[in-house]
Amino acid sequence: MWHLYVAICNDGTLYTGIATNLIRRETEHNTDDKRGARSLRGKRPVKIVYSEVYQTQNEARKREAEIKGWKRKYKLKLIEKA
Numbered sequence: 269m270w271h272l273y274v275a276i277c278n279d280g281t282l283y284t285g286i287a288t289n290l291i292r293r294e295t296e297h298n299t300d301d302k303r304g305a306r307s308l309r310g311k312r313p314v315k316i317v318y319s320e321v322y323q324t325q326n327e328a329r330k331r332e333a334e335i336k337g338w339k340r341k342y343k344l345k346l347i348e349k350a
Contacts, residue, residue, distance in 0.1 A: 270328035274318040277311035284335050286328040318347045
């Protein structure tokens with residue numbers, strides 16, 4: 269199972285990614301783990317606020333690319349609906 273997720277950073281920015289384990293991924297982003305996104309290191313803490321489940325990595329990546337292309341206001345609406 270793959271998860272698409274949207275996280276909100278301490279500075280209010282949104283980050284979209286995919287992972288197989290959301291708890292582990294949030295921990296990686298919030299610690300100095302090498303697997304955490306470098307772009308988030310100055311924006312901690314990071315909290316995952318939205319997720320969707322997919323059967324394959326390919327499906328999750330397609331949805332990730334779609335959402336990354338959205339404007340912020342549409343991402344916020346997606347989060348609000350959850």
